[in-house]
Amino acid sequence: MAGPSTEKDRATSSFVEKGTTPDFGQNALDLDERILKLSNECPPFYRNRNLLTLYLLIIPGCLVPAITLGFDGAMMNGLQAVPTWDNYFGQPRGALLGIMSAILALGCVVATPFVSMVGDRHGRRAGIFVGSVIMATGGILQGASVHFAMFLVSRFVIGFGLVFANTFAPMLIGELAHPKDRQVITSLYQTSWYIGAILAAWTTFGTFSIPTEWAWRIPSLLQAAPAFVQMVGVYCLPESPRWMIAKGKADEAKAVLVKYHANGDDEDEFVNLEFQQMRTIIEAEVDNETGWKALVTSPGNRKRLLIIVCLGIFSQWSGNGLVSYYLVRVLETVGITDARDKNIINGCLMIFNWITSVISAFLTARIKRRTQFLTSGFGMLAVFATQTLCAGLFNDHNNIAAGKAVIAMLFAFYLFFNLAFNALLYSYPIEVLPYPIRAKGFSILMFFGKASNFINVLVNPIGLQAIGWKFYLVYVGWLCVEITFIWKFFVETKGPSLEAIAMRFDGETSQAEKKKSAKSME
Template sequence: MAEKENTQTPGPTVDERIQELSRESLPFYKNRNLLKLYLLIIPGCLFPAITLGFDAAMMNGLQAVPNWDKYFGKPRGGLLGIMSAILPLGCVVATPFISMVGDRFGRRVGIFFGATVMLIGGVIQGAAQNFAMFLISRFIVGFGLVFANSFAPMLIGELAHPKDRQVITSLYQTSWYIGAILAAWVTFGTFGLCNDWSWRIPSLLQAAPALVPMATIFFLPESPRWLIANGKAEDAKAMLIKWHANGNANDELVNLEFRQMKATIEAEVLNASGWKELFTSPGNRRRLFIITCLGCFSQWSGNGLVSYYLVRVLETVGVTDARERNILNGCLMIFNWITSVISAFLTARLKRRTQFLISVGGMLAVFVSQTLCAGLFNEMKNKHAGQAVIAMLFLFYIFYNLAFNALLYSYPVEILPYTIRAKGFSLLMFFGKASNFINILVNPIGLQALAWKFYFVYVAWLCVEVFLVWKFFVETKGPSLEAIAAMFDGETEGRPRETDFATWADEKNEQHPSKEMVENVKKD
């Protein structure tokens, strides 16, 4: 008889076992400590996005407030652009300091620092006595915002249970629309006041969201990945046991999570080379290109027209009544929040590339239709076409929110390994806010000069976005944050192979990173 071949099915990798255990885990609402963690994330991490959303809708609303328009001399064109663009300019100026603060002092300190600066800026804005004071206050708000807006989604992604990470990180950006809803209806409620409080009240209220994370952020645990990278591996393990396993030190999932994090981060820290690490490997150069695309696409997809200049857009289709414009602004923000929450939950089911491709393809189709309708209204006085443009604004945001709200911060958390995550977010913020600055500055000039024909610019650009997403974006749905790195880098020198994580950790005897390793990270 012929001998039977010895065929032994290989066991699952560590990451596959983590995914399997994650699927079998109890839902978060049945895990007392995990539920508490997520409830603490709400005030600690969601309010930076609320501030940014509040600002965009507030600036939209204030343009329809007669007293604000009169107080600042009816700003239009470039002057109106700089009033809105000065906030992202503050963000751009702050970006070189993001990783310096978050990698050295922790994610929570970064959020607290940013919230404190935002509070100062908001108070000055509400008390502004002239155009220059209003501009300076908005610059200060932007400078602080970029710290909180970088580290909040980063901390959420690094604290979340593997089972919930995709959805809970995607939910972060949905709070942008909560701020937008508040601002839209606050300005609607105050625009009828016949004094300066019609615009000072919304301006002062912009400072309020910053108070919440300042008061609550230190009730959250620090990122376990930051703790490991800074020589506090036992604290990281204790954090995972308490919050992910409800205090069960023998939980298999938590032990695998910890060993995978520790093995990967120690290897990455040992081979880290500062900012130049972003450019030294093909994997990191691809990450850098994707981050650049995300930052630019998030602002140059046509959303900037509506986010800051809805009033001017509505003028192109004959909507001139201030009350009607404010109502449309408020209703659009509510609609956007609903669609953004749905989009966040879809991340648990859809693949990343699928979401991005549907998003950019859908925006292109809507913008082509919107341009056609705007042309029919303006050239042929077709009132139905003008009403269709308003409907297109709502339809556009269904597709925009599907990817550029749900995945704007969760996707970078996935594709960036720990040692360059803060640096990568610095670049995401730089390209995003720089694009926003240019966008806000150019849009009112373009609308004033070309009116509805300005839409053709975005039609052409969206064609570019479709191609770049299809060609370069990588699928990341499923694996852990540590395992995703291999999709870009493969089994590079210094990084433990996915199949050898547990063995690698055993060989290192679970040692903490050396003092030299920690000092190298802090220097970077």
């Protein structure tokens, strides 16, 4: 008869295959409850000097990927209103403008299969660093472009590097943050997209009137600047304790937890229990490596996979891609043709977006997930329907008031978009995906998100050029599809423990298997 250690290994293997956290009986549940209680009793981060330092270091060390992506969207919007850029590249419109914007997302998609080779083997920081080097190289090439092909290649290079950093940056944040702060801190990561957008929007506003090529070369070169900051900043951060445990560096991992989560107190009960739980789970997972097949072997994991795929697609196909890259073309459909006015609207919209996204990130601690997603979906649908009506009135009946209303609708749209698809884009998958399949789940999220972005950015200018404001009707119909999927498949994850969340996906079968295995170990 097999000894207890063999039974434990078999139990762990079963749970890993199911995609749930290993559970070795009532003691593990008691440990979860004790850690949660102690975590809530910990002082706020601003009273822990080391933890406050850690969060400040996260700004230059981890926020650059989202800043770079936001900078790109607003920069491409702004450059379309820069006469010297428009003339230098032959006034690109339709498919030509689409491929110029979408090529960055294509670089992301092509790089996705190679991401884990760096970050999983050499550490989260190494993955971020490699991505930063590639992004910086692409930014320099972009600013030095002498023809259309070189501009395209430079943007592909930026996208190729971006996906490395954008995968491991939120992962490193989540694995370093104190459990008490992790939900909000992870949600705040994506809000930095708008910081980059603000910088780009007002940079292009400041340079658009320069009569030389520097009107567009300056913002193009500046896209490389954040990557240089991150190359240094990421190595001011400690490595992920979870990764260090997986690589047999448990003592170093505990030292990081003690320093930042307990302000250097190695006798702190919370950190010792946190480390004990972390080490038990991760070492079991290392011994029973989870393959890609685990994503589809159980009904619960198949449902998780469906949610992640939908989240990646919805985050790009909700209408945000139309405004993020083609605001200038949208404004032209309602009679806004002055370059200065376009850049001012672009800059103000990005500031508004940043404010609302930060508020939305903090709301994740108070509002249920399904409520956030459904409110966001219905709100965007109402806004797009109204925007379509107003654009039609302006174009067909020359209604000036309706044209101005479209501008107001742009702000209203992002109020609802940011509520869920900015705030929950990374924090919701962390709750949905158990640790054994979390990294692979994030790879799926990145692939479908960037692939959807590529298709979306490529198609939008073609649609706008072909049918003008009527193209908005496509998004009205698609948002109805999104709301239906969210209502039917998205699972509520706020409030209950990880055990209860797993049960909502895996059902009673998973729980029965856990109890049976725990009983066999007693």
